[in-house]
Amino acid sequence: MLMNKKNIYLIGLMGAGKTTVGRLLAKSLSVPFYDSDKAIEDITGVDIATIFEFEGEKGFRIRENKMIKELTELEDIVLATGGGVILNAENRARLKENGFVVYLQCSVDRIVDRTSRNSQRPLLNVDSPREKIQTLLNERECLYQSCADLVIDSGQIQSKVAVKEILKEYMSRLN
Numbered sequence: 001m002l003m004n005k006k007n008i009y010l011i012g013l014m015g016a017g018k019t020t021v022g023r024l025l026a027k028s029l030s031v032p033f034y035d036s037d038k039a040i041e042d043i044t045g046v047d048i049a050t051i052f053e054f055e056g057e058k059g060f061r062i063r064e065n066k067m068i069k070e071l072t073e074l075e076d077i078v079l080a081t082g083g084g085v086i087l088n089a090e091n092r093a094r095l096k097e098n099g100f101v102v103y104l105q106c107s108v109d110r111i112v113d114r115t116s117r118n119s120q121r122p123l124l125n126v127d128s129p130r131e132k133i134q135t136l137l138n139e140r141e142c143l144y145q146s147c148a149d150l151v152i153d154s155g156q157i158q159s160k161v162a163v164k165e166i167l168k169e170y171m172s173r174l175n
């Protein structure tokens, strides 16, 4: 089915490669790259972990919802979203309506591996990050799938290969 949506939005769990792949994609397309987590950090002047500490996950989700509203009003961009963006129905609707949504799917093992090198992710500062990641995936897989125009297995391939696959599918569906 052909589409006239020009934006590309990346969704998926922490460590799936949204920021890495998103940057490369934007560079290939010569369009601006945005990362909703980074945009929230820039506007608040503190990191995501600090927002969780002072406002809880609930406060962060309100900020994330506002930011997604702003970012989905932009045209011709690549956007990497926060891992939990799909929890909010309004976010899901906005993403689906305004962009080509790519779900970067990744196994629990690979995510454990990729997220183990830094502790900047408040939801994973728990005794068993593996269990938490498995729970998040169980809760979210269906929502990621329901939002996605394309699913890419980003766990098994290099970022640049993921970029190539996304571009091929995106180009073939453009009006």
Ligand SMILES: Nc1ncnc2c1ncn2[C@@H]1O[C@H](COP(=O)(O)OP(=O)(O)OP(=O)(O)O)[C@@H](O)[C@H]1O
Pocket (backbone or CB within 6 Å): 012, 013, 014, 015, 016, 017, 018, 019, 020, 021, 037, 080, 081, 082, 083, 114, 115, 121, 154, 155, 157, 158, 159, 160, 162
């Ligand atoms: N395809 C890939 N192959 C190997 N390593 C990768 C790949 N994609 C990302 N990585 C590495 O995995 C780590 C997490 O990637 P990245 O920060 O892009 O994920 P993210 O989806 O943006 O996560 P978050 O939701 O926490 O922001 C980084 O160290 C990155 O270099």
Ligand SMILES: O=C(O)C1=C[C@@H](O)[C@@H](O)[C@H](O)C1
Pocket (backbone or CB within 6 Å): 013, 014, 037, 048, 081, 082, 083, 084, 085, 121, 122, 123
């Ligand atoms: O998966 C999540 O719920 C999150 C992922 C990160 O990108 C951040 O948005 C935040 O740490 C929450």
Ligand SMILES: [Mg+2]
Pocket (backbone or CB within 6 Å): 018, 019, 020, 035, 037, 080
């Ligand atoms: Mg990221």
